[in-house]
Amino acid sequence: MITPPSPTVRDAARDRLSALAIPAGALGRLGEVAVWWSSVRGETTPAPPSHVRAVVFAGDHGVASHGVSAYPSAITGAMVRAFVSGVAGVSVLARQHDVTLRVLDLGVDGDFPDLDPALGEFKVRRGTEPIHLTDAMTANETRQAIDAGRRIAEQEIAAGADLLIGGDMGIGNTTPAVALIAGALGLAAEDVVGRGTGIDDAGLALKTDVVATALKRAGDRVADPVELLAALGSPDLAAQASFISTAAQAGVPVLLDGVISVAAAIVAERLTPGVAPWLAAGHRSTEQAQWRALDALGLEPLLDLDMRLGEGSGAVTAVPIVRSAALLLSQMALLDELM
């Protein structure tokens, strides 16, 4: 069980929030964010996050060639190049909000010989097996990916991160993500499947079948998080789960993104119970599995903009909200001081 953020500091932050020069409760959910940030930083008047670091976990997925996505797998590698060149959606947002962005190839179905070899330092395999037919990866590959996620988080923490974000890139990855959520939470395929990049009704029916078949195939193995990842996940999802778990164990907060990031958080909570209090939800995605998983984690998203880009983009967009909350709690006068 992971040590929770300090309840004493959280209570002191709540007291300070109640004493601020505002009508009681007037900061609404911004006040709750301030209390969360205060508790995870262990300070009643915490500085806002100034070393926010985001890692995009890229990988391909065998199911992508089985009609579950509106786009071809070739997009994954093309987008990895866009992250490296700083022209992807999250690259723009990260520059705007002073977030350090790193992209890593955990399992793209191809190589990048002309790019920095560090991009592929943690690569586990090329793509995955289609999860409705067979396990996504072997037990050994799963352990490798979990180890990679731990080392990636350790590097980011050593670089001074005070807030971490896990992003994702991978055509087809909403299928394993929702399968992991369904497997971990005991939900049916119909209750988790969404349109991902924008599949039509026929695609949605097919994707629901794929997830239902995958869940049936995995059977009771979903009860064990490592088996769950091997059967229904991928190296990028396993690494992101372990990244989140490692951050929480080190007492470093994580701002979650969309359905892929939240699926990783659900698995992280299974790998190391007690992760959830170290997490905040950046935004509400259009994917129903994300809402259900956030509910299970007891998290309320900060933004609700109908975003479904992934990449960590929703979390990065929410960073200024966390900064505002921290500054309000730390810098605002108390009502008593004004009387």
Ligand SMILES: O=C(O)c1ccc[n+]([C@@H]2O[C@H](COP(=O)([O-])O)[C@@H](O)[C@H]2O)c1
């Ligand atoms: O973050 C989300 O909730 C989200 C929802 C739908 C799609 N995506 C992104 O779109 C890709 C996966 O969609 P799909 O339809 O190919 O499974 C992947 O690269 C994700 O980053 C992301």
Ligand SMILES: Cc1cc2nc[nH]c2cc1C
């Ligand atoms: C173009 C494109 C960009 C993405 N970024 C994250 N997922 C994506 C999916 C597509 C298709």
